[in-house]
Amino acid sequence: MSGTKSEIAFLARALKAPRIAARAEPLAKRAVEESWDHETYLAAVLAEEVSARDTHGGQHRVKAARFPQTKTLDDFDFSFQRSVKKATMAHLAQLDFLAEAKNVIFLGPPGTGKTHLSIALGVQAARRGYRVAFASAQDWVGRLAAAKKAGKLEEELERLRRVPLVIVDEVGYIPFDPDAAALFFALIASRYERASLIVSSNKTFSSWAEIFGDAVAVAALVDRLVHHAEVIVLQGDSYRLKDRTKEVMSTTEGV
Ligand code: ADP
Ligand code: MG
Numbered sequence: 001m002s003g004t005k006s007e008i009a010f011l012a013r014a015l016k017a018p019r020i021a022a023r024a025e026p027l028a029k030r031a032v033e034e035s036w037d038h039e040t041y042l043a044a045v046l047a048e049e050v051s052a053r054d055t056h057g058g059q060h061r062v063k064a065a066r067f068p069q070t071k072t073l074d075d076f077d078f079s080f081q082r083s084v085k086k087a088t089m090a091h092l093a094q095l096d097f098l099a100e101a102k103n104v105i106f107l108g109p110p111g112t113g114k115t116h117l118s119i120a121l122g123v124q125a126a127r128r129g130y131r132v133a134f135a136s137a138q139d140w141v142g143r144l145a146a147a148k149k150a151g152k153l154e155e156e157l158e159r160l161r162r163v164p165l166v167i168v169d170e171v172g173y174i175p176f177d178p179d180a181a182a183l184f185f186a187l188i189a190s191r192y193e194r195a196s197l198i199v200s201s202n203k204t205f206s207s208w209a210e211i212f213g214d215a216v217a218v219a220a221l222v223d224r225l226v227h228h229a230e231v232i233v234l235q236g237d238s239y240r241l242k243d244r245t246k247e248v249m250s251t252t253e254g255v
Helices: 002-014 018-033 038-065 086-092 114-127 137-149 153-161 178-191 205-212 215-227 239-254
Strands: 103-107 132-136 165-171 196-201 229-233
Touching: 002 018, 018 038, 038 114, 038 132, 086 114, 086 229, 103 114, 103 215, 114 132, 114 165, 114 196, 132 137, 137 153, 137 165, 137 178, 153 178, 165 178, 178 196, 178 215, 205 215, 215 229
Parallel strands: 103 196, 103 229, 132 165, 165 196
Antiparallel strands: none
């Protein structure tokens, strides 16, 4: 018996499957207690290894995505933000849009939850096995500018196309000069109908012309971006100010 145990440990190591090594024996005990047949036992052991790998890979992808914080749909208060339905977000969280290379756009004033919802979808995607990359619009442009300087813009765009979900946060916080605008257009065009984007902006599309300084190019850009996209317009007060307002109210109440 102990020979079999050490053989299992040896074989699990050879398979690089540490969870099998750890779980084979306790599950064998349960199998005896609960009279499992052989297939049930094997399936239980393999399931443990698979779930350990999923969790591990998921954590790795969440980390690699470089989210500024981890946010989920569970910690989003849909009773505060009523301009997006919970069902709409739950549907997006099924991630069909990734398989179809569609985009998701969040528009709305500061503090309405654009970044939170973008991250929540990104975390979900990472956990489900998709590679994700998150950065602000300005950071993306900075990265592409560096690649261009090194003569590797096309290479970088191609590399990014292999990432199924690129999240571009905060379009419009800082206006782009013509070079930056051109790089941003290149990113959008490069992913069009090939790989998904989540884009968020505190400006309406009609004021994007000012950010990019070229109305004609912006029209073409927005056209590509929204052609296959779910556009979610968030309204209302800033969630950040919600707590501040309470704070101020309770302070004044005390006075
Ligand atoms: P935006 O990107 O639209 O400026 P954020 O998504 O960064 O706004 O939201 C600001 C802060 O408020 C974040 O910490 C976010 O998690 C939180 N927040 C915003 N909306 C909600 C909400 N409806 N429920 C819970 N937290 C929220
Ligand atoms: Mg934001």
